[in-house]
Amino acid sequence: MTSDTSSQIPLSLIAELTHRCPLHCVYCSNPVEMQKASSELPAADWIRVFHEAARLGILHIHLTGGEPLARADLEELIAGAHGAHLYTNLITSGVGLSEKRLAALVEAALEHIQLSFQDSQQQSAEEISGTRSHDHKIQLARIIQKFQRLSRLAFTMNVVVHRRNIDRLDEIIALAEKLVPDRLEIANVQYYGWALRNRESLLPTSRQLEQARATIESAKARLLGRIRIDYVAPDYYARYPKACMGGWGRRLLLIDPSGNALPCHAAVVIPGMKFDSVREHSLEWIWRQSEAFERYRGEEWMPEPCRSCERRELDFGGCRCQAFLLTGNPSATDPVCSLAPDHHVIEEQLLRINRICEQVSDRFPEIWLYRTSSPLPSSRTP
Ligand code: SF4
Ligand code: SF4
Numbered sequence: 001m002t003s004d005t006s007s008q009i010p011l012s013l014i015a016e017l018t019h020r021c022p023l024h025c026v027y028c029s030n031p032v033e034m035q036k037a038s039s040e041l042p043a044a045d046w047i048r049v050f051h052e053a054a055r056l057g058i059l060h061i062h063l064t065g066g067e068p069l070a071r072a073d074l075e076e077l078i079a080g081a082h083g084a085h086l087y088t089n090l091i092t093s094g095v096g097l098s099e100k101r102l103a104a105l106v107e108a109a110l111e112h113i114q115l116s117f118q119d120s121q122q123q124s125a126e127e128i129s130g131t132r133s134h135d136h137k138i139q140l141a142r143i144i145q146k147f148q149r150l151s152r153l154a155f156t157m158n159v160v161v162h163r164r165n166i167d168r169l170d171e172i173i174a175l176a177e178k179l180v181p182d183r184l185e186i187a188n189v190q191y192y193g194w195a196l197r198n199r200e201s202l203l204p205t206s207r208q209l210e211q212a213r214a215t216i217e218s219a220k221a222r223l224l225g226r227i228r229i230d231y232v233a234p235d236y237y238a239r240y241p242k243a244c245m246g247g248w249g250r251r252l253l254l255i256d257p258s259g260n261a262l263p264c265h266a267a268v269v270i271p272g273m274k275f276d277s278v279r280e281h282s283l284e285w286i287w288r289q290s291e292a293f294e295r296y297r298g299e300e301w302m303p304e305p306c307r308s309c310e311r312r313e314l315d316f317g318g319c320r321c322q323a324f325l326l327t328g329n330p331s332a333t334d335p336v337c338s339l340a341p342d343h344h345v346i347e348e349q350l351l352r353i354n355r356i357c358e359q360v361s362d363r364f365p366e367i368w369l370y371r372t373s374s375p376l377p378s379s380r381t382p
Contacts, residue, residue, distance in 0.1 A: 241318030
């Protein structure tokens with residue numbers, strides 16, 4: 001039986017073309033188990049899926065990874081997505097992207113590029129990514145500017161912020177003013193994957209967040225009409241959770257490199273989930289009928305206090321993956337909600353970090369767990 005929301009049309013398809021990546025970011029959400037090119041969906045299958053997506057009513061495709069540039073057939077994939085009348089967006093670290101290859105991607109009909117930066121300062125950026133890549137990104141942004149002018153390529157600069165770089169927001173925004181993206185997205189770390197393992201070192205303090213909010217507000221006013229700034233606050237400090245992925249199985253569909261379809265990139269952590277593959281099923285069947293997409297659609301699964309809460313159609317009870325990671329129960333109210341019975345796990349964490357940072361220093365502790373070739377340590381937080 002399918003729920004009413006299965007009749008909704010998804011807006012975007014997130015195509016994780018590969019999990020291979022030359023960077024080792026300490027907040028990466030990708031596992032490393034699927035890093036072999038041989039396990040990846042071939043271009044012909046991806047292009048079939050793009051056409052199925054368009055028939056389902058999807059408008060945008062986000063080509064991401066890992067690092068999508070690791071796919072030698074990326075030009076073919078972009079042309080295939082364009083041929084299916086999808087708006088093409090490439091999300092990239094830029095490592096491995098030359099002017100010549102960017103020209104080929106634009107020629108293949110790339111319409112939007114999102115280039116990630118780890119910081120405004122080279123040393124810190126390279127400590128976070130575990131890779132020497134910062135100078136290349138700056139050079140690449142200048143090359144992208146040419147394509148903005150000549151080919152109307154839209155450009156977003158993405159920056160992930162956390163305790164170690166959020167005090168440099170002024171500098172980060174100043175860097176954006178030099179690189180002139182159309183849009184600057186500043187997003188706080190979401191605590192899944194490697195970020196959850198590095199949470200002690202990444203969680204900002206409340207003092208830092210207050211300052212960040214003021215900096216963002218003043219930059220938004222100053223840059224109005226020149227650079228659009230989008231800021232994603234950390235949900236650990238929020239009163240209510242975000243509508244994760246716009247609600248489970250409501251807005252977005254993600255396909256992993258091997259062809260499995262997921263309602264959210266972190267959903268693999270939830271035990272007992274079965275993810276159907278586009279190698280065996282149509283995208284429409286997966287969206288409308290697969291067990292994984294049906295599991296947390298609607299309100300039937302909701303416990304109290306969500307079940308009778310007036311916000312349940314706004315945030316859909318928060319994130320199922322976060323609920324599992326922090327409580328061991330994927331059906332629990334997301335503990336970041338101030339009304340959740342398990343909210344104390346968030347409060348205790350914030351109290352601890354804020355107290356330690358006040359007493360010791362913002363740099364406590366300094367040991368990173370990098371995304372390397374070893375598997376992600378056990379998914380649940382201890
Ligand atoms: S977060 Fe960093 S390591 Fe992970 S896929 Fe993106 S660029 Fe690669
Ligand atoms: S109780 Fe549930 S529905 Fe209400 S605000 Fe919290 S997470 Fe959202």
